[in-house]
Amino acid sequence: MDILIFAETDDKGNFKKDAFEIASYAYEISSQTGGSVRAICFNSKNPEKLSDYGVKKIINSENDELKNFDAGIYSDCISDVFKSENCSILVLSSSSNSKYIGGILSVKIDAGYVTNIISIPVKDNNLVVVRNTFTNKAFETVEITKSNSILAVSKNSFGLKENPTKTEISDFNFNISERRNKVSSIEKTSNKVTIADADIVVSGGRGLKGPENWHLIENLAEVLGAATACSKPVSDLGWRPHSEHVGQTGKPVSSNLYIAIGISGAIQHLAGVNSSKVKVVINTDPDAPFFKAADYGIVGDAFDVVPNLIDKLKEFKSVND
Amino acid sequence: MKILVCISHVPDTTSKINFSENNTVFDKTGVQFVINPNDEFGLTRAIWFKEKNNAVVHVINVGLSDTESTLRKALAIGADKAIRINHNPKDGHSVAKYISNYISNNSYDLIIAGRESIDYNGGMVPGMISAFTDINFIDKCIDLNISGDSVEASREIEGGKENISTKLPLIIGGQKGLVEESDLRIPNMRGIMMARKKELEVVEVNEDYQSTNSKSFEKPLPKGEVTLISADEIDKLIDLLHKEAKAI
Ligand SMILES: Cc1cc2nc3c(=O)[nH]c(=O)nc-3n(C[C@H](O)[C@H](O)[C@H](O)COP(=O)(O)OP(=O)(O)OC[C@H]3O[C@@H](n4cnc5c(N)ncnc54)[C@H](O)[C@@H]3O)c2cc1C
Numbered sequence: 001m002d003i004l005i006f007a008e009t010d011d012k013g014n015f016k017k018d019a020f021e022i023a024s025y026a027y028e029i030s031s032q033t034g035g036s037v038r039a040i041c042f043n044s045k046n047p048e049k050l051s052d053y054g055v056k057k058i059i060n061s062e063n064d065e066l067k068n069f070d071a072g073i074y075s076d077c078i079s080d081v082f083k084s085e086n087c088s089i090l091v092l093s094s095s096s097n098s099k100y101i102g103g104i105l106s107v108k109i110d111a112g113y114v115t116n117i118i119s120i121p122v123k124d125n126n127l128v129v130v131r132n133t134f135t136n137k138a139f140e141t142v143e144i145t146k147s148n149s150i151l152a153v154s155k156n157s158f159g160l161k162e163n164p165t166k167t168e169i170s171d172f173n174f175n176i177s178e179r180r181n182k183v184s185s186i187e188k189t190s191n192k193v194t195i196a197d198a199d200i201v202v203s204g205g206r207g208l209k210g211p212e213n214w215h216l217i218e219n220l221a222e223v224l225g226a227a228t229a230c231s232k233p234v235s236d237l238g239w240r241p242h243s244e245h246v247g248q249t250g251k252p253v254s255s256n257l258y259i260a261i262g263i264s265g266a267i268q269h270l271a272g273v274n275s276s277k278v279k280v281v282i283n284t285d286p287d288a289p290f291f292k293a294a295d296y297g298i299v300g301d302a303f304d305v306v307p308n309l310i311d312k313l314k315e316f317k318s319v320n321d
Numbered sequence: 322m323k324i325l326v327c328i329s330h331v332p333d334t335t336s337k338i339n340f341s342e343n344n345t346v347f348d349k350t351g352v353q354f355v356i357n358p359n360d361e362f363g364l365t366r367a368i369w370f371k372e373k374n375n376a377v378v379h380v381i382n383v384g385l386s387d388t389e390s391t392l393r394k395a396l397a398i399g400a401d402k403a404i405r406i407n408h409n410p411k412d413g414h415s416v417a418k419y420i421s422n423y424i425s426n427n428s429y430d431l432i433i434a435g436r437e438s439i440d441y442n443g444g445m446v447p448g449m450i451s452a453f454t455d456i457n458f459i460d461k462c463i464d465l466n467i468s469g470d471s472v473e474a475s476r477e478i479e480g481g482k483e484n485i486s487t488k489l490p491l492i493i494g495g496q497k498g499l500v501e502e503s504d505l506r507i508p509n510m511r512g513i514m515m516a517r518k519k520e521l522e523v524v525e526v527n528e529d530y531q532s533t534n535s536k537s538f539e540k541p542l543p544k545g546e547v548t549l550i551s552a553d554e555i556d557k558l559i560d561l562l563h564k565e566a567k568a569i
Binding site for chain 1: 332334335338340347358359413414417439440441442443444445446447448449451452453457458459460461463473477478479480481482483484485486487488494497498501502503531532533534535536537538539540541544545547548549550551552555556558559561562563566568569
């Protein structure tokens with residue numbers, strides 16, 4: 001059972017952290033079921049980095065036509081490699097682009113497709129995996145009844161595990177079709193860390209009273225190298241862009257650390273952020289529901305606590321970085 | 322322009338999630354069902370095309386008769402016709418295949434699905450439909466404008482958005498941004514009365530397209546108590562985050 005991973009790179013050609021996580025995950029499957037791990041990537045600057053995580057063969061296509069993501073073209077290329085390498089498992093991350101192509105790929109390679117996976121598959125005739133469902137309110141055990149599988153791994157659910165391996169790097173001659181969707185422009189909101197990529201997310205709610213106070217959230221995020229996020233009413237009120245809205249109807253967050261400031265912890269908010277590893281809440285109201293979901297909590301006024309926290313973190317960073 | 326909006330019938334966001342029959346099926350007792358929020362943004366955009374461009378709007382669901390209340394709500398909001406594929410769906414693959422078969426027999430210019438449903442969170446149906454029907458596809462679509470068969474749309478990407486030009490026929494995975502929260506409509510009395518008279522086609526199917534099989538569910542263990550830190554002991558919080566949680 002050979003396994004293919006799609007290792008995503010950023011604009012500069014460096015691997016995203018998710019790429020190493022799914023490589024670690026795929027290696028773990030291969031060590032239990034036999035077979036080896038292959039990777040496909042596009043225009044990676046340093047493809048050999050995947051060898052640290054157990055990838056035996058890396059297909060890195062250096063091709064200008066593959067520079068910008070296109071769901072049709074990327075899924076064609078990945079399915080070509082999957083077939084020519086005789087793989088039976090494709091492992092994807094949970095990034096927006098991987099989610100975009102997952103459904104398309106499942107039809108192209110005729111695979112059973114499961115998303116939000118949090119366990120290594122168990123082989124019992126068919127592959128059986130555990131996934132998050134009902135927006136983190138439950139786990140579901142699912143069996144894949146096709147001979148090919150696509151496993152989309154939930155971010156931060158497996159972590160990075162190094163397994164240095166001898167690697168072969170090659171290219172692949174793709175037949176690249178015409179783009180059906182033409183990208184006319186890309187608007188980046190900022191150069192900051194995105195919620196999807198961030199290890200730490202600092203999030204603000206209605207308790208911050210107004211957009212003029214967001215420097216508290218931004219400064220704290222800056223010290224921590226974190227992404228900024230907000231509750232739904234904050235984006236509905238136009239205090240912050242929609243792209244920062246997290247929760248059941250916004251973006252999911254599964255960071256290592258989530259800091260909620262002036263957020264009550266409504267069920268819809270918690271559903272979307274609960275899979276973060278460590279949660280901290282700062283809120284004036286000791287009965288705010290977030291205290292039931294958090295690991296650490298401070299009952300206090302954000303306008304006092306946050307500036308203090310920023311100062312103390314700067315001291316901590318100057319010693320520990 | 323003919324538009325098909327895929328509607329998922331999901332538990333209201335405040336629902337308590339429980340399972341029955343030895344933790345193998347979702348327990349619907351006492352649960353309120355609603356139009357999946359991502360689908361509702363898409364439906365509202367479709368109604369906008371109906372009002373501005375005379376589009377015809379159909380809504381479709383794969384489900385048993387209990388989902389008809391949700392389809393009627395979509396009709397009350399303004400859809401012209403509803404279709405229910407009479408089947409209890411077991412995975413995203415079968416939903417996508419039934420809807421694709423319907424599309425192949427009844428051509429549409431635009432198909433709107435939600436990027437993801439809030440119950441099973443599969444996030445796979447729109448992509449699969451695009452592959453089964455071989456039509457253009459934009460996921461996480463946050464803006465959609467159409468003139469003739471030309472489409473100008475935006476897609477949310479990590480850290481920003483991408484502006485895209487494409488052509489009909491098209492399928493999108495939609496979400497908030499297609500319309501704003503304040504644009505969502507609550508059905509009024511007249512809409513509800515009219516919805517009763519609108520066509521609700523029930524399509525019988527025999528084939529089974531399942532590719533995954535749900536075996537059981539489990540609920541997360543209750544969380545431990547929160548560690549409270551006094552507001553004037555910030556150093557202690559930093560220490561705990563560093564040494565105990567290893568998060569900074
Ligand atoms: C269908 C549906 C979907 C939804 N989806 C989402 C979603 O995806 N994401 C989401 O976030 N919400 C969602 N909601 C909304 C949700 O129900 C809550 O209304 C929302 O999360 C509350 O946001 P908040 O915590 O910022 O505001 P509030 O509930 O108003 O809470 C503000 C908090 O700030 C505290 N506070 C006030 N002053 C201070 C201070 N000086 N210092 C510290 N703390 C202070 C207060 O004690 C309070 O706990 C959804 C609702 C519905 C109906």
